[in-house]
Amino acid sequence: MLAENYSLLLTIHSLWRWVVLLAAVFSLAWAVTGRVRGQPFAPWGDRARSLYVGAVDIQLLLGLLLYAASPIIRSAWMNFSLAMKQHEPRFFSVEHSLTMLVAVALAHIGAARVRAATDDRKKFARLLLWSALSLLAILVGIPWWRPLLRGMLSS
Ligand code: HEM
Numbered sequence: 001m002l003a004e005n006y007s008l009l010l011t012i013h014s015l016w017r018w019v020v021l022l023a024a025v026f027s028l029a030w031a032v033t034g035r036v037r038g039q040p041f042a043p044w045g046d047r048a049r050s051l052y053v054g055a056v057d058i059q060l061l062l063g064l065l066l067y068a069a070s071p072i073i074r075s076a077w078m079n080f081s082l083a084m085k086q087h088e089p090r091f092f093s094v095e096h097s098l099t100m101l102v103a104v105a106l107a108h109i110g111a112a113r114v115r116a117a118t119d120d121r122k123k124f125a126r127l128l129l130w131s132a133l134s135l136l137a138i139l140v141g142i143p144w145w146r147p148l149l150r151g152m153l154s155s
Pocket residue numbers: 010013014017020056059060062063064066067070071072073092096097100101103104138142143146147150
């Protein structure tokens with residue numbers, strides 16, 4: 001069932017990265033402008049935080065389904081030591097998945113730290129710090145050599 005929907009999952013996971021990146025940029029932009037202008041954190045700070053965590057959680061779910069469906073992952077696990085010597089199998093079975101799990105964890109820790117902050121200046125500072133750390137992990141973990149708009153352009 002998952003294997004049959006592999007290319008659909010891959011396309012959605014590939015395109016959803018842009019939603020994740022836009023949500024991260026929105027969080028960062030809101031954290032910077034809100035703090036500089038001394039604006040109240042709520043309600044847009046809370047919306048930015050939830051939007052980013054929600055986008056990342058959906059991508060995590062898609063990634064887990066893709067992990068189960070991908071022929072690259074299946075053959076990597078069939079001969080793990082050989083896969084570790086090849087770039088794409090190693091990248092997708094270990095490096096990409098672990099880096100993105102770290103990014104998801106950073107987004108969740110950040111959201112909890114923002115909620116726990118008692119004043120708005122601290123909330124902005126924490127939103128900025130944790131969104132930036134999570135975004136950094138995502139930028140490092142994205143396979144930029146793959147299509148940027150899968151399924152939408154002929155190349
Ligand atoms: C949360 C942030 C994540 C982002 C932004 C992201 C982004 C991407 C992108 C851009 C691709 C390439 C798609 C293409 O070839 O067009 C990809 C592939 C893949 N991702 Fe993720 N990913 C994330 C998380 C995860 C997680 C947590 C897992 C698994 C636990 C995962 C598993 C995979 C797999 C298995 C592939 C490639 C499968 C294949 O080519 O057969 N991803 N990801």
